[in-house]
Amino acid sequence: MTAIDHDTVITTLEEARARTLTLLDPVPESDQVRQVSPLMSPLCWDLAHIGHYEELWLVRALTEAPPADRRFDDVYDAFRHPRSERARLDILGPAAAREFDIEVRARALTALRHIDLRSGAPLLRDGFVYGMVAQHEHQHVETMLAAIQLMEEFAHPAADGHDAPTHAPAARAALPAEVLVPAGSFTMGTDTYAWAYDNERPAHEVELPAFFIDTTPVTNGAYLEFVEAGGYADDTLWTRNGREWRDEAHLRAPQFWARADTGAWTRRRYGRVEALPLDEPVQHVCWYEADAYARWRGTRLPTEVEWERAAQGAPLAAANLWPQGPHRFGPSPVGSRPDGASDCGAHQMLGDVWEWTSSDFHPYPGFRAFPYPEYSEVFFGDEYKVLRGGSWATHPLAARTTFRNWDYPIRRQIFAGFRCARDT
Numbered sequence: 001m002t003a004i005d006h007d008t009v010i011t012t013l014e015e016a017r018a019r020t021l022t023l024l025d026p027v028p029e030s031d032q033v034r035q036v037s038p039l040m041s042p043l044c045w046d047l048a049h050i051g052h053y054e055e056l057w058l059v060r061a062l063t064e065a066p067p068a069d070r071r072f073d074d075v076y077d078a079f080r081h082p083r084s085e086r087a088r089l090d091i092l093g094p095a096a097a098r099e100f101d102i103e104v105r106a107r108a109l110t111a112l113r114h115i116d117l118r119s120g121a122p123l124l125r126d127g128f129v130y131g132m133v134a135q136h137e138h139q140h141v142e143t144m145l146a147a148i149q150l151m152e153e154f155a156h157p158a159a160d161g162h163d164a165p166t167h168a169p170a171a172r173a174a175l176p177a178e179v180l181v182p183a184g185s186f187t188m189g190t191d192t193y194a195w196a197y198d199n200e201r202p203a204h205e206v207e208l209p210a211f212f213i214d215t216t217p218v219t220n221g222a223y224l225e226f227v228e229a230g231g232y233a234d235d236t237l238w239t240r241n242g243r244e245w246r247d248e249a250h251l252r253a254p255q256f257w258a259r260a261d262t263g264a265w266t267r268r269r270y271g272r273v274e275a276l277p278l279d280e281p282v283q284h285v286c287w288y289e290a291d292a293y294a295r296w297r298g299t300r301l302p303t304e305v306e307w308e309r310a311a312q313g314a315p316l317a318a319a320n321l322w323p324q325g326p327h328r329f330g331p332s333p334v335g336s337r338p339d340g341a342s343d344c345g346a347h348q349m350l351g352d353v354w355e356w357t358s359s360d361f362h363p364y365p366g367f368r369a370f371p372y373p374e375y376s377e378v379f380f381g382d383e384y385k386v387l388r389g390g391s392w393a394t395h396p397l398a399a400r401t402t403f404r405n406w407d408y409p410i411r412r413q414i415f416a417g418f419r420c421a422r423d424t
Contacts, residue, residue: 004117004127004194010109012130012397016137017105019395020050021098023141023327026157027148032094035087039413040147045076046140048092051101052076054133057371058108061123062115068103079374123371131195131397132371138395145327145393146413148270149256155271159329175215175335179345180424181310183210188308189364190402199376200402202366206305213302213310214419216334216347217355218293221278223285224265226293227253237295242288245410255284255412270329279333281353281417287385287409290356290418302421304359304386304404311389311401313343314350331392331417346419350399353417354387361386361406379406391415 024032024043032043041049052072059065067073074080075089092100115124123129148156184207190196191203232252235243245251253259256268257276265276285293287301294300302310331352341347349355361384369377384406390399393415407414 004130006112006115006117009112009117009127009130012134013105013108016134016141016395016397017101019327020047020137020141020144022158023144023148023156024094027154029094031151031154033087035083036147036150037413038084039411040143040150041083041086042091043144043147044094044097045086045089045091046144046147047094048072048097048100049076049078050137050140051097051104053136054101054108055104057123057129057133059104059111061129063111065107065111068100079378126194128194129371132197135195135197135395135398138397141395142391142393142415146415150413151271152268153271156329158327159270159272175338175347176345178212178214178422179310181208181211181213181306181344183208186309186312188305188402193400193402195397196400196402197375197404198368198370199361199363199404201368202364204365206309208305208309210424211302211306211421212424213306213344213346213421215345217281217331217353217417217419218290219278219334220267220276220280220282223254223282223293224276224278226296229296231292231296234292234296237292238288239291241409242292245286245288249410251286251289254282254289277333279335281331281334281348283331283353283391283415283417284412285356285416285418286412287356289412290416291358294418294420297420299420299422301356301358301418304357304388306421307349307355307357307388308401310344310346311342311349314346314401315340328392331415349389350401351390351394351396352392353389353415354391354394354405355389356416356418357386357388359386360384361404383408385409387414387416 024047027043035042055068060067071090075091081089117124117127119125148154185205186208187203188206189200189203191201193200231237232246238246258266258268258273260266266273267276291301332348334348337348342349360382361380363377363380369375385408387405387407388403390403
């Protein structure tokens with residue numbers, strides 16, 4: 001990263017806030033207050049939580065100033081209140097949440113005038129705490145995009161049409177199905193990216209045997225073959241936990257897919273029912289679905305070590321894919337970015353869909369929690385599966401090859417797909 005100065009910090013924070021408000025402005029207040037799913041917070045909770053997090057780290061942690069309202073330490077603490085109960089809390093409404101965020105930002109910028117970004121303090125080194133707060137806001141925007149997608153009655157006007165940049169179908173690259181990643185060692189994680197999270201550290205050498213990995217994420221068209229071949233009914237393809245979840249949740253296809261009376265498949269995207277785009281990466285599949293598909297194909301999901309090795313050299317394509325404006329609303333068709341390959345020749349590893357891996361979420365050797373254990377450490381264990389790569393909804397600030405996301409293997413509302421791998 002280049003040297004971080006006050007102007008860069010201000011621009012980064014303001015870009016995040018503009019993205020948040022641009023997304024929420026067209027959403028009716030009634031939809032910002034209600035809880036569309038037990039899996040998601042009300043949108044106005046997210047909005048005020050963003051401000052509370054900023055107050056905690058850019059005002060109170062740096063200046064020891066008192067909180068604007070002490071009760072917010074309870075109401076907007078994500079660890080005290082699961083999403084399913086946040087609508088019942090005494091939360092700020094849309095207008096009050098915006099006003100709170102404005103007040104916090106003013107206090108944060110006032111404090112910034114007296115901050116030495118060249119100090120040796122761990123929070124301030126290279127502007128780390130400001131990068132953390134900006135990334136946190138962008139991550140909540142992605143969460144809010146997932147909540148809005150769950151609204152059946154509301155069609156977000158900015159999502160009218162697919163605005164992800166594409167090439168004409170004839171110009172799309174004819175890519176091989178898979179690429180060979182040769183055996184060898186590589187440096188996993190980072191010690192050099194200033195705004196990396198604690199779970200991305202420390203950098204360490206990993207030795208890997210050779211393996212094959214899909215050149216692109218699995219497409220809707222490829223996944224449709226699995227659906228129509230009876231993959232959801234074939235118990236031999238599913239783990240025991242996967243079968244139980246499949247039956248309990250009545251899984252028959254990815255979330256938001258439906259079959260019309262004509263037999264054609266459609267999907268619902270931001271309140272609009274569309275023909276299923278066969279050349280886009282499949283989205284809204286849980287880990288169990290991805291794992292079953294890989295078994296059906298005679299392959300497997302890559303480990304997160306394999307994924308990061310295959311992603312080495314991948315350009316930060318998301319930074320160049322975003323249109324004139326703060327939002328995308330879908331992934332790019334597979335093969336539409338022929339110049340965006342990693343060193344091994346794998347395409348679209350950043351900025352289209354989060355990709356499930358086979359790995360549980362564990363710390364790297366030598367991990368140290370910073371600046372608080374609730375970001376990563378409390379989630380380490382076998383309950384969560386790691387996702388990599390960032391989705392179309394992930395801001396470029398968080399789209400990097402070392403970024404580690406994690407979620408329960410049953411989650412489908414997130415913008416998750418996958419690619420397959422196999423041994424040599």
